[in-house]
Amino acid sequence: MYLHYLRNAGRQLKRSPFTAEMNIVSLALGFTCFFAAIAVNAYWSLSDSVLDGSKSIYVLTQEYGEGSQRTGFRPRVTAPIARYLQSDFPTLAAVARVGNKRRWTVTWGSQKLHLTGARADAALVDVFDFDVVAGNLETALAGPDNVVMTSRAAKRLFGDRNPIGLNILVGEDFSPVVRAVVALPDGPTHFGPDEEASGYFDFLYAWPDESGQPEWWLSIGPVTYVRFDPTVSSMTPEILRSELDAFMARHLPPDQANMAVTQLDLIPLSQLPTRTLDLALFESRADSLSITWILNLLGVMVLAVAGLNYANLATAQAALGIKQMGMRKVLGATRLQVFQQYWVESLAQSVVAAVLAVCALLLLAPAVQRETGIDLLLGLSERLTHWPLFLVIVVVVATLSCLLPAVRMMQIEPIQALRHGAVAPFSRFVASGLVVFQFAVTCTLVTLLIVVQLQNNHVQSSALGSDPRSLLILTDDDSRALGYKSIAEALREERRVEGATSMDFLPWSNHENFLRVSREETGVDGVQQVFLNQVGYRYFSTFGTQLLAGRTFSEERGDTETSSLSDAAAIGDPVEIVVDLTLIRLLGFDTAEDALGADLYLSREFRQTLDMNPVMTIVGVVETRPLVLSASGTRANLYLLNDAPYFYPVVKLADGGSPAAVRAVSEAVQSRRPNAMVRYELFDEAFGRGFAPVDRFTKAVRLLSVLAIAIAVLGLVGMAIFKTHRRRHEIGVRKTMGASSYQVAVLILRDFSIPVVAGCLLSLPFAYWATQAYLSGFIDAIDVSVLPWLIAVVGCVLLSWLAAGGQAYSAARQLPSDVLRSE
């Protein structure tokens, strides 16, 4: 019997090849999106599975803040935790930290490289079963002058020479000996192979002894790994998780506990890459919003559009085949057999679509890997458990897609079918209802796409300014040690350079330095959280930040540079600060001018913990120009003149960042430090690095939206064919009665527009929610009006006209005699 159904499906394909092809293509597109979402998630979940014992390894996460100002659970916890954790829970197999990761200039003989180095606890070798290529890993991280190097970095630095025992120079004054070389696995791990991976390192050196040092629990610290060993201890992640609140209560110093609420949690190592990405995209909302969840949702939405498309066309087809179905019933087909026939047909098309989707993924995989580093094939193939899931999904989609026509045909009486022939067995609202849902989803995605694009354009234009390639940020140790003033001095005669300044963090990377300030001397009421930006002279002119009131810091005026806020406080005089417009508004000033001369105070908790009470006087107000993308609820900025070493020098190039100007800056640094290996980022490159996760997310939304639109349009084309075919008689009669071709075309297009517009109207609340959810993570979000949604509506209607236009035109052009004769 099933063979008969299958043959029937083949006949259906022959009878309406265009419809069947559209069904298959749209389902294939839907499956491609859905499978891709699953493959990406599978790839991420595979992370670190190549490391031995990875399932026993967890990472501690920590959250700070309260109310809406929360950081989200970040996989980097404050440094003292590891030590207390090991002593409080001796049954843990191992606890180890990796932190202070940075790029170093590493020299060996005449060979000089930029390598990524990080501190690590000696117990790291108990957490990870590294593959030791050479040396003794057990003792390598025990000594302060040792390093462990990856085989890839060793090869780059030493060539084929045995590196064990060789002395290298790290930065200016650290001269350790290579004690061990480890080979990291090729598969996806948080250690790499991509340098952007959260745990990437070229070499590790010992964590210095911190006993006796003051403990600061409210800062972002190292990645802290915990390994469990169920074979020797009953300690499990669940037990440890349940103990973490009490652990914090035991160890968090009371004065720091007053400053902010902080909590610990634990995630499996395999979740580390997605958690990192979630934090980059959604910040504090990463606990409720996850890229894996969103990817799956988008995949399901596109698949739903494809399924609705199928249901719509299958319903239309069923209307044409109703007489045949009546005859089958007369000949003895039971309801179940009727359902089976539709189901097998739907299943056959779904299976073909799924196979095409897998082929598409195979073809797309290399490009996806090139663009994103994500190996879709690995995600698909390594997790064989997903294949049964795929099959189940194919069956479910096939079943849901055929449900409407199949159930209706099951119910229809043979006498009705034989009497009514090709008259639709469905209310016209059924087909229209499906189009409504289809376009509700499509319009939501298109609106989101427009808003995402507008927000991205806004971020890029407001963040980058008019000439982003004229700003050069020096990131190497030599340049940072030298300081921007010395560099500016060395470049004094260089006409291709306009000037230099400095800043205390790398733009578009994590900015963790914040204060809580108030206009009240008590520091209790009206407290606002702000980013503390420690900048050099000419910071605002270098970045082109507009001054709205007052003045900025001036060398000529003799504004005092300090090395920290506490130094400024110690001097005793009020500290001069510049603030941005956002802070002015948050603090309740009516205008920028009103804020000039006003004093700000640290919140009471900050004052107590930091043991200082500086008075900060506002001398200038500038436009809000954040150099971070997301902010954990912090949106305002406070600027302090500061000349501390190791800030990042920023050089303003006069000629739009020509290679010659960049070379001149390098030479200027090397004129002061001959061995310096200058490393830099142009401002737009730095932005590109920080913006990459958002950019990838945007690309994914764009791709999925375009596919959803394509599927919906395909569906409309199919519906247009069916509907105009069914209305041929009516059109013939109308034309005989005097209707013009134009009137007929308008009639058809109007009928198609109504459900499309209804779907778009239905999308409004969903589009609003989706865009607000997306924008709330940006520190500088656009104000969304109804315009993007209106554009999406107009776009959807125009697309529907495009889809139905061809059929409307041919129907309008047909001769009434042709139609009525054939009737």
Next chain:
Amino acid sequence: MIELDSISKTYMTEETETRALRDVSLGIATGEFVAVMGPSGCGKSTLMNILGMIDRPTAGQYRFEDNDVSRFTEKELVEFRKKSLGFVFQNFNLIDEMSVEENIALPLLYRGIARKQRKSRVREALELVGLVGRGRHRPTQLSGGQQQRVAVARAVIADPKLILADEPTGNLDSANGAEVMNLLTLLNQDGATILMVTHSTEEAALAGRVIAMKDGRVQTDRQAPASTES
């Protein structure tokens, strides 16, 4: 075999009520060839549909071999129809995408008959209607008369107790119509019970009994005079 007792059928729409059958009572014995005649709208097809169990009467009792069919559930009706009835329609109602063999085999397929048995019975049916060698053709490749013979083959293949033919020659020219009528006559002579709706007095004359209907009622019910052709 069949007993109809005061069968009525009323079609209701929002505005009108059409009484297609009014208190129709009649009986059909096994092996009879009954022709139902009457003008358009007299209720012939409605009577046929009710007898064929593809429509339900509004009132009255329909007994088929002592079973009260009017009380059957949908599922029982399907099962009963499947094993008891064969249909021939004026417009053939063949499925164009299927071959002649597949069309004929369709009732067997729904009865769950094995493939091998289906094949041999289809071969026999093709022989019966004189279409051996046309089994792999599509209905659209055949003449109207041939298509109706395929429909007859499909109607008889499952050995139904009653064959219902709704104007089986209505779409055929006289030569093809005669072929189909010969076929039905032969089937009746072999023992099949046939009820045929027709407008043609000549064709009605081939049946043993003629029921004339008017305005939803049986006007006359008499044995047919001997046909000149037969």
